[in-house]
Protein backbone atom coordinates (compact mmCIF):
# COMPACT_ATOMS: atom_id res chain seq x y z
CA UNK A 110 0.00 0.00 0.00
CA UNK A 111 2.39 2.61 -1.30
CA UNK A 112 -0.06 5.48 -0.73
CA UNK A 113 -0.31 4.66 2.99
CA UNK A 114 3.44 5.12 3.27
CA UNK A 115 3.29 8.55 1.63
CA UNK A 116 1.06 10.00 4.33
CA UNK A 117 2.33 12.42 6.96
CA UNK A 118 1.84 11.44 10.60
CA UNK A 119 -1.26 13.57 11.05
CA UNK A 120 -2.77 12.38 7.77
CA UNK A 121 -2.29 8.82 8.95
CA UNK A 122 -4.15 9.58 12.18
CA UNK A 123 -7.00 11.24 10.27
CA UNK A 124 -7.17 8.23 7.99
CA UNK A 125 -7.28 5.83 10.93
CA UNK A 126 -10.06 7.88 12.51
CA UNK A 127 -12.12 7.28 9.35
CA UNK A 128 -11.24 3.58 9.36
CA UNK A 129 -12.36 3.09 12.97
CA UNK A 130 -15.60 4.97 12.39
CA UNK A 131 -16.35 2.68 9.45
CA UNK A 132 -15.49 -0.37 11.53
CA UNK A 133 -18.31 0.63 13.89
CA UNK A 134 -16.47 2.07 16.89
CA UNK A 135 -18.39 4.79 18.73
CA UNK A 136 -17.48 8.37 19.61
CA UNK A 137 -14.26 8.25 17.56
CA UNK A 138 -12.12 11.34 18.14
CA UNK A 139 -8.54 12.49 18.46
CA UNK A 140 -6.81 13.99 21.45
CA UNK A 141 -3.36 15.30 22.20
CA UNK A 142 -1.62 13.43 24.95
CA UNK A 143 0.33 15.61 27.36
CA UNK A 144 4.11 15.20 27.41
CA UNK A 145 3.96 13.36 24.12
CA UNK A 146 4.53 14.43 20.55
CA UNK A 147 1.70 12.32 19.13
CA UNK A 148 -2.06 12.39 19.14
CA UNK A 149 -4.18 9.48 20.27
CA UNK A 150 -7.43 8.30 18.83
CA UNK A 151 -10.05 7.70 21.51
CA UNK A 152 -13.09 5.58 20.84
CA UNK A 153 -15.56 3.25 22.49
CA UNK A 154 -16.89 -0.28 22.07
CA UNK A 155 -19.61 -2.12 23.97
CA UNK A 156 -18.69 -5.59 25.25
CA UNK A 157 -21.53 -7.57 26.85
CA UNK A 158 -23.36 -4.39 27.74
CA UNK A 159 -20.31 -2.66 29.20
CA UNK A 160 -18.95 0.41 27.46
CA UNK A 161 -15.19 0.17 27.13
CA UNK A 162 -12.76 2.86 25.99
CA UNK A 163 -10.08 2.12 23.41
CA UNK A 164 -6.95 4.30 23.28
CA UNK A 165 -5.22 4.02 19.92
CA UNK A 166 -1.68 5.08 19.23
CA UNK A 167 -0.84 5.58 15.54
CA UNK A 168 2.79 4.99 14.56
CA UNK A 169 3.73 6.07 11.08
CA UNK A 170 7.11 4.32 11.24
CA UNK A 171 8.76 1.33 9.60
CA UNK A 172 9.08 -0.65 12.85
CA UNK A 173 7.42 -0.42 16.26
CA UNK A 174 9.30 -1.86 19.24
CA UNK A 175 8.39 -3.03 22.74
CA UNK A 176 8.68 0.33 24.65
CA UNK A 177 5.82 1.78 22.55
CA UNK A 178 3.55 -1.06 23.70
CA UNK A 179 4.63 -0.66 27.33
CA UNK A 180 3.96 3.07 27.25
CA UNK A 181 0.51 2.64 25.75
CA UNK A 182 -0.33 -0.12 28.26
CA UNK A 183 0.41 2.25 31.17
CA UNK A 184 -1.48 5.08 29.42
CA UNK A 185 -4.52 2.77 29.10
CA UNK A 186 -4.45 1.67 32.72
CA UNK A 187 -4.23 5.27 33.99
CA UNK A 188 -6.70 6.70 31.46
CA UNK A 189 -9.45 8.75 33.11
CA UNK A 190 -12.56 6.83 32.06
CA UNK A 191 -15.63 5.56 33.87
CA UNK A 192 -15.19 1.92 32.82
CA UNK A 193 -12.62 -0.51 31.42
CA UNK A 194 -9.97 0.68 28.95
CA UNK A 195 -7.78 -1.15 26.46
CA UNK A 196 -5.08 -0.07 24.05
CA UNK A 197 -4.36 -0.48 20.36
CA UNK A 198 -1.31 0.40 18.25
CA UNK A 199 -1.74 0.90 14.51
CA UNK A 200 1.30 1.20 12.28
CA UNK A 201 1.96 1.50 8.57
CA UNK A 202 5.03 -0.68 9.13
CA UNK A 203 5.54 -3.78 11.32
CA UNK A 204 6.08 -4.76 14.96
CA UNK A 205 9.32 -6.24 16.29
CA UNK A 206 9.18 -9.78 17.73
CA UNK A 207 9.61 -8.56 21.38
CA UNK A 208 6.76 -6.06 20.83
CA UNK A 209 4.48 -8.88 19.62
CA UNK A 210 5.45 -11.13 22.50
CA UNK A 211 4.78 -8.38 25.06
CA UNK A 212 1.34 -7.59 23.54
CA UNK A 213 0.48 -11.32 23.57
CA UNK A 214 1.23 -11.47 27.33
CA UNK A 215 -1.02 -8.45 27.99
CA UNK A 216 -3.92 -10.29 26.34
CA UNK A 217 -6.96 -8.77 24.67
CA UNK A 218 -9.00 -7.82 27.76
CA UNK A 219 -8.87 -4.65 29.87
CA UNK A 220 -5.39 -3.12 29.78
CA UNK A 221 -4.51 -5.29 26.80
CA UNK A 222 -2.95 -3.84 23.66
CA UNK A 223 -4.08 -4.91 20.21
CA UNK A 224 -1.60 -4.59 17.32
CA UNK A 225 -2.49 -3.62 13.76
CA UNK A 226 0.36 -3.59 11.24
CA UNK A 227 0.45 -2.35 7.64
CA UNK A 228 -0.69 -5.75 6.35
CA UNK A 229 -3.69 -5.75 8.73
CA UNK A 230 -4.61 -2.22 7.66
CA UNK A 231 -4.57 -3.22 4.00
CA UNK A 232 -6.90 -6.13 4.73
CA UNK A 233 -9.24 -3.96 6.81
CA UNK A 234 -9.28 -1.30 4.09
CA UNK A 235 -10.41 -3.88 1.56
CA UNK A 236 -13.01 -5.36 3.92
CA UNK A 237 -14.74 -2.08 4.62
CA UNK A 238 -14.60 -1.09 0.97
CA UNK A 239 -12.41 1.96 1.38
CA UNK A 240 -10.17 3.03 -1.44
CA UNK A 241 -7.18 5.21 -0.98
CA UNK A 242 -7.34 8.28 -3.13
CA UNK A 243 -4.80 11.08 -3.10
CA UNK A 244 -3.36 9.63 0.07
CA UNK A 245 -6.65 9.85 1.92
CA UNK A 246 -9.60 7.64 2.54
CA UNK A 247 -12.12 8.69 -0.01
CA UNK A 248 -15.72 8.69 1.02
CA UNK A 249 -17.39 5.92 -0.92
CA UNK A 250 -21.10 6.46 -1.04
CA UNK A 251 -23.61 4.16 -2.72
CA UNK A 252 -26.78 6.16 -2.10
CA UNK A 253 -28.35 8.99 -4.02
CA UNK A 254 -31.52 10.96 -3.55
CA UNK A 255 -34.08 9.79 -6.11
CA UNK A 256 -33.26 11.67 -9.35
CA UNK A 257 -36.56 11.03 -11.16
CA UNK A 258 -40.05 12.27 -10.38
CA UNK A 259 -41.57 8.95 -9.24
CA UNK A 260 -44.99 9.27 -10.86
CA UNK A 261 -44.64 11.87 -13.62
CA UNK A 262 -41.33 10.78 -15.19
CA UNK A 263 -37.95 12.18 -16.14
CA UNK A 264 -38.92 15.33 -18.00
CA UNK A 265 -42.00 16.30 -15.98
CA UNK A 266 -40.21 19.27 -14.33
CA UNK A 267 -39.28 20.73 -17.77
CA UNK A 268 -42.84 20.32 -19.01
CA UNK A 269 -44.09 22.10 -15.90
CA UNK A 270 -41.73 25.00 -16.64
CA UNK A 271 -42.92 25.08 -20.27
CA UNK A 272 -46.56 25.26 -19.15
CA UNK A 273 -45.76 28.55 -17.39
CA UNK A 274 -45.54 30.10 -20.86
CA UNK A 275 -49.12 30.78 -21.95
CA UNK A 276 -48.82 30.11 -25.70
CA UNK A 277 -46.40 27.16 -25.58
CA UNK A 278 -47.89 23.65 -25.51
CA UNK A 279 -45.89 21.05 -23.59
CA UNK A 280 -47.05 18.32 -25.99
CA UNK A 281 -45.61 20.10 -29.01
CA UNK A 282 -42.05 20.55 -27.72
CA UNK A 283 -39.25 18.14 -28.64
CA UNK A 284 -37.89 15.72 -26.01
CA UNK A 285 -35.22 17.54 -24.03
CA UNK A 286 -31.71 16.18 -23.70
CA UNK A 287 -31.51 15.43 -19.98
CA UNK A 288 -28.35 14.55 -18.07
CA UNK A 289 -27.74 13.96 -14.37
CA UNK A 290 -24.71 14.81 -12.28
CA UNK A 291 -24.51 13.11 -8.89
CA UNK A 292 -23.08 15.74 -6.56
CA UNK A 293 -21.54 14.70 -3.24
CA UNK A 294 -23.03 16.25 -0.12
CA UNK A 295 -22.42 15.49 3.53
CA UNK A 296 -24.70 16.10 6.49
CA UNK A 297 -22.88 16.49 9.80
CA UNK A 298 -25.08 16.18 12.89
CA UNK A 299 -23.48 17.68 15.97
CA UNK A 300 -24.47 18.48 19.53
CA UNK A 301 -23.11 21.57 21.23
CA UNK A 302 -23.31 21.38 25.01
CA UNK A 303 -21.48 24.26 26.66
CA UNK A 304 -21.78 26.06 29.97
CA UNK A 305 -20.02 29.37 30.64
CA UNK A 306 -19.37 30.26 34.26
CA UNK A 307 -17.82 33.17 36.08
CA UNK A 308 -17.51 34.02 39.78
CA UNK A 309 -21.21 35.01 39.75
CA UNK A 310 -22.30 31.65 38.38
CA UNK A 311 -23.52 30.42 35.00
CA UNK A 312 -23.85 33.33 32.57
CA UNK A 313 -24.56 31.41 29.35
CA UNK A 314 -25.60 27.93 28.25
CA UNK A 315 -25.78 26.27 24.83
CA UNK A 316 -27.57 22.96 24.32
CA UNK A 317 -28.32 22.50 20.67
CA UNK A 318 -28.33 19.88 17.93
CA UNK A 319 -27.43 21.12 14.45
CA UNK A 320 -27.42 19.50 11.02
CA UNK A 321 -24.86 21.09 8.73
CA UNK A 322 -25.27 20.28 5.04
CA UNK A 323 -22.16 20.68 2.90
CA UNK A 324 -21.40 20.65 -0.83
CA UNK A 325 -18.57 18.12 -0.67
CA UNK A 326 -17.26 17.97 -4.24
CA UNK A 327 -14.70 20.74 -3.96
CA UNK A 328 -11.52 21.31 -1.98
CA UNK A 329 -13.10 23.56 0.63
CA UNK A 330 -16.49 22.53 2.01
CA UNK A 331 -19.25 24.96 1.02
CA UNK A 332 -22.38 25.26 3.12
CA UNK A 333 -25.56 24.33 1.30
CA UNK A 334 -28.34 26.82 1.91
CA UNK A 335 -32.02 27.31 1.20
CA UNK A 336 -34.00 24.76 -0.78
CA UNK A 337 -31.05 22.46 -1.52
CA UNK A 338 -30.17 22.24 2.14
CA UNK A 339 -33.77 21.39 2.96
CA UNK A 340 -33.90 18.66 0.30
CA UNK A 341 -30.85 16.94 1.80
CA UNK A 342 -31.70 17.50 5.47
CA UNK A 343 -35.25 16.15 5.15
CA UNK A 344 -35.16 12.70 6.74
CA UNK A 345 -37.87 11.49 4.37
CA UNK A 346 -36.04 12.51 1.19
CA UNK A 347 -36.26 9.34 -0.92
CA UNK A 348 -32.92 7.53 -1.39
CA UNK A 349 -32.00 4.78 -3.79
CA UNK A 350 -28.91 2.63 -4.24
CA UNK A 351 -26.91 3.89 -7.18
CA UNK A 352 -27.33 1.56 -10.14
CA UNK A 353 -25.28 2.82 -13.05
CA UNK A 354 -27.14 0.79 -15.66
CA UNK A 355 -30.54 2.09 -14.55
CA UNK A 356 -29.31 5.69 -14.47
CA UNK A 357 -27.74 5.36 -17.90
CA UNK A 358 -30.96 3.93 -19.30
CA UNK A 359 -32.95 6.88 -17.93
CA UNK A 360 -30.63 9.81 -18.65
CA UNK A 361 -28.76 10.94 -21.75
CA UNK A 362 -25.62 11.36 -19.65
CA UNK A 363 -24.55 10.39 -16.12
CA UNK A 364 -21.69 11.94 -14.19
CA UNK A 365 -20.60 11.08 -10.66
CA UNK A 366 -18.32 13.49 -8.84
CA UNK A 367 -15.85 12.51 -6.12
CA UNK A 368 -16.02 13.58 -2.52
CA UNK A 369 -13.32 16.23 -2.06
CA UNK A 370 -12.36 15.46 1.53
CA UNK A 371 -12.37 12.74 4.15
CA UNK A 372 -15.09 12.31 6.77
CA UNK A 373 -12.65 13.49 9.43
CA UNK A 374 -12.00 16.68 7.47
CA UNK A 375 -15.76 17.41 7.30
CA UNK A 376 -16.08 16.67 11.00
CA UNK A 377 -13.27 19.11 11.86
CA UNK A 378 -14.75 21.69 9.54
CA UNK A 379 -18.18 21.35 11.20
CA UNK A 380 -16.71 21.74 14.68
CA UNK A 381 -14.88 24.95 13.68
CA UNK A 382 -18.00 26.23 12.02
CA UNK A 383 -20.20 25.55 15.06
CA UNK A 384 -17.68 27.15 17.41
CA UNK A 385 -17.88 30.32 15.33
CA UNK A 386 -21.66 30.17 14.95
CA UNK A 387 -22.23 29.71 18.69
CA UNK A 388 -19.84 32.45 19.75
CA UNK A 389 -21.77 35.17 21.54
CA UNK A 390 -21.02 38.14 23.75
CA UNK A 391 -22.71 38.04 27.15
CA UNK A 392 -23.22 41.00 29.49
CA UNK A 393 -23.48 40.32 33.22
CA UNK A 394 -23.15 42.14 36.51
CA UNK A 395 -20.35 41.07 38.84
CA UNK A 396 -20.53 40.74 42.63
CA UNK A 397 -19.10 44.25 42.89
CA UNK A 398 -22.07 45.61 40.86
CA UNK A 399 -19.79 46.33 37.91
CA UNK A 400 -21.02 45.40 34.42
CA UNK A 401 -18.86 42.97 32.50
CA UNK A 402 -18.75 41.70 28.96
CA UNK A 403 -17.54 38.22 28.09
CA UNK A 404 -17.20 36.50 24.74
CA UNK A 405 -18.38 32.89 25.03
CA UNK A 406 -16.94 30.43 22.48
CA UNK A 407 -17.56 26.68 22.89
CA UNK A 408 -14.39 24.60 23.09
CA UNK A 409 -13.76 21.76 20.65
CA UNK A 410 -14.71 19.25 23.35
CA UNK A 411 -18.07 21.02 23.91
CA UNK A 412 -19.07 19.82 20.45
CA UNK A 413 -19.64 16.16 19.70
CA UNK A 414 -20.35 14.86 16.25
CA UNK A 415 -23.09 12.21 16.24
CA UNK A 416 -23.21 11.33 12.59
CA UNK A 417 -21.54 12.04 9.27
CA UNK A 418 -23.92 11.14 6.49
CA UNK A 419 -22.68 11.28 2.89
CA UNK A 420 -25.18 11.15 0.04
CA UNK A 421 -25.25 12.02 -3.64
CA UNK A 422 -27.72 14.68 -4.69
CA UNK A 423 -28.81 14.47 -8.34
CA UNK A 424 -28.38 17.71 -10.27
CA UNK A 425 -30.59 17.17 -13.32
CA UNK A 426 -30.00 19.36 -16.40
CA UNK A 427 -32.37 19.46 -19.36
CA UNK A 428 -31.45 21.12 -22.65
CA UNK A 429 -34.48 22.09 -24.70
CA UNK A 430 -34.11 23.07 -28.36
CA UNK A 431 -36.80 25.47 -29.62
CA UNK A 432 -36.24 26.94 -33.09
CA UNK A 433 -32.96 28.85 -33.11
CA UNK A 434 -32.65 28.81 -29.30
CA UNK A 435 -31.33 26.44 -26.61
CA UNK A 436 -32.85 26.60 -23.14
CA UNK A 437 -31.51 25.03 -19.96
CA UNK A 438 -33.66 23.94 -17.08
CA UNK A 439 -31.75 22.50 -14.11
CA UNK A 440 -32.65 21.45 -10.60
CA UNK A 441 -31.59 19.37 -7.61
CA UNK A 442 -33.95 16.41 -7.33
CA UNK A 443 -35.33 14.38 -4.43
CA UNK A 444 -38.15 12.27 -5.84
CA UNK A 445 -41.16 14.52 -6.37
CA UNK A 446 -39.39 17.48 -4.71
CA UNK A 447 -36.91 19.73 -6.44
CA UNK A 448 -34.93 22.94 -6.11
CA UNK A 449 -34.49 24.82 -9.40
CA UNK A 450 -30.99 26.15 -10.14
CA UNK A 451 -31.41 27.35 -13.76
CA UNK A 452 -34.58 28.22 -15.65
CA UNK A 453 -33.91 29.80 -19.04
CA UNK A 454 -37.60 29.31 -19.83
CA UNK A 455 -38.35 32.14 -17.45
CA UNK A 456 -36.41 34.95 -19.07
CA UNK A 457 -36.39 37.11 -22.19
CA UNK A 458 -33.79 36.22 -24.82
CA UNK A 459 -33.55 39.89 -25.86
CA UNK A 460 -33.05 41.62 -22.50
CA UNK A 461 -32.27 41.08 -18.83
CA UNK A 462 -35.89 40.50 -17.83
CA UNK A 463 -36.12 37.20 -15.90
CA UNK A 464 -37.91 35.58 -12.98
CA UNK A 465 -41.36 34.37 -12.12
CA UNK A 466 -42.89 37.81 -11.50
CA UNK A 467 -42.93 38.61 -15.26
CA UNK A 468 -45.00 37.03 -18.01
CA UNK A 469 -43.41 35.55 -21.11
CA UNK A 470 -44.59 34.84 -24.63
CA UNK A 471 -43.21 32.35 -27.11
CA UNK A 472 -42.36 33.36 -30.68
CA UNK A 473 -43.10 30.34 -32.91
CA UNK A 474 -41.32 32.06 -35.81
CA UNK A 475 -37.82 31.82 -34.26
CA UNK A 476 -38.26 29.86 -31.01
CA UNK A 477 -37.55 32.79 -28.68
CA UNK A 478 -39.10 33.43 -25.29
CA UNK A 479 -39.88 37.08 -24.76
CA UNK A 480 -40.86 39.64 -22.17
CA UNK A 481 -43.89 41.84 -22.87
CA UNK A 482 -41.64 44.60 -24.29
CA UNK A 483 -40.14 42.30 -26.91
CA UNK A 484 -43.27 40.67 -28.28
CA UNK A 485 -45.77 42.08 -30.81
CA UNK A 486 -48.66 40.67 -32.83
CA UNK A 487 -48.11 39.50 -36.38
CA UNK A 488 -50.35 41.69 -38.57
CA UNK A 489 -51.44 38.99 -40.98
CA UNK A 490 -51.73 35.90 -38.74
CA UNK A 491 -52.59 37.58 -35.44
CA UNK A 492 -49.98 35.40 -33.64
CA UNK A 493 -47.19 36.61 -31.30
CA UNK A 494 -43.94 37.58 -33.00
CA UNK A 495 -40.75 38.82 -31.35
CA UNK A 496 -38.83 41.97 -32.17
CA UNK A 497 -35.76 39.84 -32.89
CA UNK A 498 -37.08 38.10 -36.00
CA UNK A 499 -39.99 40.29 -37.21
CA UNK A 500 -39.90 42.01 -40.59
CA UNK A 501 -41.30 45.51 -40.04
CA UNK A 502 -42.78 48.32 -42.10
CA UNK A 503 -44.83 51.39 -41.23
CA UNK A 504 -48.42 51.60 -42.42
CA UNK A 505 -50.64 54.58 -41.54
CA UNK A 506 -47.66 55.97 -39.57
CA UNK A 507 -47.59 52.81 -37.41
CA UNK A 508 -45.03 49.97 -37.36
CA UNK A 509 -46.44 46.58 -38.36
CA UNK A 510 -44.76 43.21 -37.67
CA UNK A 511 -44.54 40.25 -40.05
CA UNK A 512 -43.14 36.71 -39.95
CA UNK A 513 -41.29 37.32 -43.24
CA UNK A 514 -41.14 39.28 -46.49
CA UNK A 515 -43.89 37.10 -48.02
CA UNK A 516 -46.39 38.08 -45.32
CA UNK A 517 -45.30 41.71 -45.64
CA UNK A 518 -45.88 41.62 -49.42
CA UNK A 519 -49.31 40.04 -48.91
CA UNK A 520 -50.29 42.76 -46.45
CA UNK A 521 -48.99 45.54 -48.77
CA UNK A 522 -51.42 44.34 -51.46
CA UNK A 523 -54.24 44.12 -48.90
CA UNK A 524 -53.46 47.64 -47.65
CA UNK A 525 -53.44 49.12 -51.15
CA UNK A 526 -56.99 47.84 -51.68
CA UNK A 527 -58.27 49.36 -48.43
CA UNK A 528 -60.61 52.33 -48.22
CA UNK A 529 -59.35 55.49 -46.48
CA UNK A 530 -61.35 54.57 -43.39
CA UNK A 531 -59.93 51.01 -43.28
CA UNK A 532 -56.42 52.39 -43.67
CA UNK A 533 -57.04 54.78 -40.80
CA UNK A 534 -58.15 51.83 -38.66
CA UNK A 535 -54.64 50.38 -39.09
CA UNK A 536 -53.59 53.08 -36.65
CA UNK A 537 -56.28 53.33 -33.99
CA UNK A 538 -54.86 56.36 -32.11
CA UNK A 539 -54.42 58.16 -35.44
CA UNK A 540 -57.96 57.24 -36.51
CA UNK A 541 -59.43 58.36 -33.21
CA UNK A 542 -57.38 61.57 -33.44
CA UNK A 543 -58.65 62.23 -36.92
CA UNK A 544 -62.26 61.73 -35.88
CA UNK A 545 -61.77 64.08 -32.93
CA UNK A 546 -60.17 66.70 -35.16
CA UNK A 547 -63.08 66.49 -37.57
CA UNK A 548 -65.51 66.93 -34.67
CA UNK A 549 -63.68 70.02 -33.50
CA UNK A 550 -63.75 71.50 -36.97
CA UNK A 551 -67.49 70.76 -37.20
CA UNK A 552 -68.13 72.38 -33.83
CA UNK A 553 -66.10 75.42 -34.84
CA UNK A 554 -68.10 75.75 -38.02
CA UNK A 555 -71.38 75.30 -36.11
CA UNK A 556 -70.47 77.89 -33.53
CA UNK A 557 -69.30 80.37 -36.15
CA UNK A 558 -72.57 79.85 -38.00
CA UNK A 559 -74.54 80.43 -34.78
CA UNK A 560 -72.53 83.58 -34.04
CA UNK A 561 -73.43 85.15 -37.30
Ligand SMILES: [Zn+2]
Pocket residue numbers: 457458459460461462479480481482483
Ligand atom coordinates in the same frame (compact mmCIF):
# COMPACT_ATOMS: atom_id res chain seq x y z
ZN1 LIG B 1 -37.22 41.63 -23.21
Ligand SMILES: [Zn+2]
Pocket residue numbers: 472473474475476477494495496497498499
Ligand atom coordinates in the same frame (compact mmCIF):
# COMPACT_ATOMS: atom_id res chain seq x y z
ZN1 LIG C 1 -39.02 35.62 -33.03
